[in-house]
Amino acid sequence: MQLRHLRYFVTLARLRHFARAAEACGVSQPTLSAGLVALEQEFGRRLIDRDRRFEGLTPHGEAMLPWAQQILGAMGAMTAAVAETPLEGPFTLAAIPAALPLVGRFGAVLLAANPDLVLSVRSSTSRAIDHALTALEIDAAITYLDQEAPAGMHAVPLASEDYLFLTRRGGRFDDRTAIGWDEAVAQDLCLLDESMLYRRLLDRALAARGHTVRPRATADSHVALFALVASGAFSAIVPDSYAHLLTGLDWARFVPLDPPEPVRRMGLIVLDRDPPLPRARAALAAARAFMIDGTYQALPFSI
Secondary structure, eight states, X not given: OOXXXXXXXXXXXXXXXXXXXXXXXXXXXXXXXXXXXXXXXXXXXXXXXXXXXXXXXXXXXXXXXXXXXXXXXXXXHHHHHHHOSSOOEEEEEXXXXXXXXXXXXXXXXXXXXXXXXXXXXEEOOHHHXXXXXXXXXXXXXXXXXXXXXXXXXXXXXXXXXXXXXXXXXXXXTTTOSOEEHHHHHTSOBEEEOTTSHHHHHHHHHHHHTTOOOOXXXXXXXXXXXXXXXXXXXXXXXXXXXXXXXXTTOTTXXXXXXXXXXXXXXXXXXXXXXXXXXXXXXXHHHHHHHHSBTTBOEEOOOOO
């Protein structure tokens, strides 16, 4: 089996287009097609549904894809482990939207210890992070540790998280030091969409209090939510880590929710390998240096 044929297969599965896959692999389309045919002949199974265009993977192709991704990822990691002393080049860090405020401090610690690395940050869902780490498409991720945590990962806690009610200043919440959940849910809310783990956890917390939230608007990024709240037409329920970033903006008013929910731990996760991958080892060292007195803590904010 030739690794380039596996690369053709994985690239086609990702791009779902023969011409674009050939271009990404740096070969002609007939060369890519011939390599895929050779791969199918070697396994004695049809891996790709195609007519004049790519239509999808067969069940055999779907079964083969994660293994092909891991083989290519392992080869890349092995090459990097041999060649990179010290570590250099891109370091890909994925984070769920709720954890993005942590990437600045973590990235600073990582790059201070590894000055030849170039940090590449990717916003992602928790489910996509699980897949990308397993396929060795990313080096590390920051996500929740206690809810829907992926198996086969090594984790280091970085911070705790609480919910805050966010609204625009100049309204009836300016003099409030807290807001009840019943009142918060009754507002015109904008929230992350249900593909995001943060939203699923919030929905569970609300359901435990007998609420079903029906937001007036949803988005897949906190930046979009902040723009909606800044317009004055919406309020939101957001992680307190964003209050740390937005403190000082004249429009943003953060109000604690009463009673508070139990805090949720956020942390770094890497693939649990023995021996650990070099980039994973560097990420774990940075995460431990990130921690304050060996423990995680909530980020401060002001209301």
